[in-house]
Amino acid sequence: MPLLQLPPEILLHILRYLGSQFFAHDTRRLTISRGWYHLAWTVFLRDVRLTPESLETFTQNDLILQRSSPHMVSVDISLPLRPKRDLSPSPPADDDEIDGPFLHLDSxxxxxxxxxxxxxxxRSLNIHTHVYISPEHFGNVASLNALRVTNLLSPPHLTSLDLDTAACRLESQPDSNVHVCNVISALLPSLRRLRCRMEHICEEILQLPSAGSATLEEVIINMSIFRYHDDDIIASRFSKSCGAAVRAVTSLRIALETQAVTLAARIPNPRMVRIISHKGPFLEVYAFDAITKTRLQLENNLEWDADGELLDEGNETEDSESDLFADDSPIEPVFNPYS
Known part of the structure; x- marks a missing residue:
């Protein structure tokens, strides 16, 4: 029997096996026939991957937005942001061309x-920011509207949240007082999986509401912020505490680890609850396991859930703990390829 003559439910099963990326690679694959298009469109929209360019195109058409909303299952938003040019004496000649996709990002x-x-x-929402690096912008900081980010966390049945905005600073507008940690904390009862890394973070992100959670299994908070260029680490720093008060990184780390232990004890089936940090100057990456209350050394800062080498508990004194994470400098230059 020809493929297009198969019953719709069987054809839909085949298209789902191909997956949304099959159509994303070449959208002409959606237009084989009218019946094919009707089914393929629903598969194409199951896993939505957005960049500043595609996000602008997607949101310019109200009809597409309305037709898309019932079919989306996972959303991945990747934002390569531009650093501010406050420190640049003169912007590059091609700035207008580079900035094009970012001009309407906020709207x-x-x-x-x-x-x-x-x-x-x-069910799944991934938001990742990246920074466009050039000689003119090295060391400058990109920013993103904090209210825009928290508004994105509004799907009613979200079970997996992966939020990595460490490449930028989340800025609140004067007329809004947004605390992202509180917004994420309110989602914990319905989440099954949370991974988060932000420029500013605090232990309130791990405060489970009184209702508790019967579904939460994995929580990973990463305090280590590395900047890469061609797979090489060119800078590193730690997350800072929320609020205006200055807080040492060791104090923040201990607060997060303490709250993580409390959280792990309150969820029925914790699979992984860990806080990731690093040690300078060689940038060893460590994970505190809040379930076993042990510390692991990880191979890198890319695989947050990787198995690690268990550290000798006999060597973990209070003094060594303080020394391990004592560096609270905002930027640790490791290698600048443009110098």
Missing amino acids: SLAKFATILPGCSGI
Whole structure:
């Protein structure tokens, strides 16, 4: 029997096996026939991957937004941001060309967020920021509207959240007092999996509401922020504490680890609850396991859930703990390829 003559439910099963990326690689694959298009469109929208360019295109058409919302299951938003040019004496000649996709990013994020409360099918949300690095911008900091980010966390049945905005600073507007940690904390009862790394973070992100959670299994908070260029680490720093008060990184780490232990004790089936940090100057990466209350050394800062080497508990004195994570410098230059 020809493929297009198969019953719709069988054809839909085949298309789901191909997956949304099959159509994303070449959208002409959606237009084989009218019946094919109707089914392929629903598969294409199951796993939505957005960049500043595609986000702008996606949000410019209200009809597409409305048609898409019932079918989305996972959303991946990748944002390569531009650092501020406050320190640059003169911007590059091609700035207009490079900035093009970013000019409407704030409004695109705001519009996309308006449909998410009605997207009952979304289970997974990944938001990652990256920084475009050039000689003119090295060391400068990119920023993103904190309210835009928290508004994106609104799908009603979200079970997996992967939020990595460490490449930028989340800035609150004067008329809004947004605390991202509190917003994420409120999601814990319905989440099964949380991974988070932000420029500013505090232990409130791990405070489980009184209702508790019967589904939460994995929580990973990463305090280590590495900047890469061609797979080489060119800078490193730690997350800072939320709020205006200055707080040592060791104090923040201990607060997060303490709250992680409390969280692990309150969830029925914890699979992994860990806090990741690093030690300078050689950038060894460590993970505190809040379930076993042990510390592991990881091979790198890329695989957050990787198995690690268990550290000798006999060597973990209070003094060595303090020395291990005592470096609270905002930036540790490791290698600057443009110097």
